Amino acid sequence: MNRRYRKTIIAGNWKMNMTPSQAKALIEELKPLVSKVKWCEMVLCVPYVDIPTAVKAAKGSKIAIGAENMHFEPKGAYTGEVSADMLKECGVKYVIIGHSERRQYFAETDETVNKKVKVALENGFRPIVCVGESLDEREQDIWSEIVRKQVKCAMQGVSVDDVKKVVIAYEPIWAIGTGKTATADQANEVCGAIRDCLRELYGARAARAITIQYGGSMNAKNAAELLSKPDVDGGLIGGASLKPNDFFAIIEAANQ
Numbered sequence: 001m002n003r004r005y006r007k008t009i010i011a012g013n014w015k016m017n018m019t020p021s022q023a024k025a026l027i028e029e030l031k032p033l034v035s036k037v038k039w040c041e042m043v044l045c046v047p048y049v050d051i052p053t054a055v056k057a058a059k060g061s062k063i064a065i066g067a068e069n070m071h072f073e074p075k076g077a078y079t080g081e082v083s084a085d086m087l088k089e090c091g092v093k094y095v096i097i098g099h100s101e102r103r104q105y106f107a108e109t110d111e112t113v114n115k116k117v118k119v120a121l122e123n124g125f126r127p128i129v130c131v132g133e134s135l136d137e138r139e140q141d142i143w144s145e146i147v148r149k150q151v152k153c154a155m156q157g158v159s160v161d162d163v164k165k166v167v168i169a170y171e172p173i174w175a176i177g178t179g180k181t182a183t184a185d186q187a188n189e190v191c192g193a194i195r196d197c198l199r200e201l202y203g204a205r206a207a208r209a210i211t212i213q214y215g216g217s218m219n220a221k222n223a224a225e226l227l228s229k230p231d232v233d234g235g236l237i238g239g240a241s242l243k244p245n246d247f248f249a250i251i252e253a254a255n256q
């Protein structure tokens, strides 16, 4: 981590877990644990229906609430979708964009990711843009081309001022929900390659300012080692963010 230049961000992604009452209970348990945290930003990205309850429960704490997705159109006939305006009015600060599960199951493409990133920035959100290679792509040793292409497409048309508000999450698909974590060196290597790509696009100063997280089976045990690496500026945490003590242990691991 390089705190001289950029903020560490520990974010949870609850995915399709937690009802509103469960969300309230979890946040109420987490709040006292994190009351003295100064060394990182904390975010919980929650299902749409949990957002109002989560925002209310997190009030007065340093936990920001995020959404797990968003539509790029401002409004209209898109049954089942949610717009930036709707999220803004509910108090959302962050939006996950292009998670591999959305790419895999809901036809998210590099093009829709790019549209969503721009709309998120126009609306004052910090997008958490997910990139990462599949197991096949890792075994073929083409992860660098894949990840660079995802980053370049996602950032198309994003200005150098705006790009500093973007968070990139490197999430190797083979490590998500599998219990298989990338080694700290693998995570650092890819986060570094992402930063190199951002440097080519935006220059050294901007690249240095961008928070790049690792995600994929990060937990209380492996977080400290992953977060000790210079290009790993935080985590995007699935399973372990559903348990207040485990999530807090990861937050504590970022204090180094």
Ligand SMILES: O=C(CO)COP(=O)(O)O
Pocket: 013, 099, 171, 175, 176, 177, 178, 179, 215, 216, 217, 218, 236, 237, 238, 239, 240
């Ligand atoms: O997909 C992830 C976060 O967005 C990672 O999920 P797990 O931490 O459950 O592997």
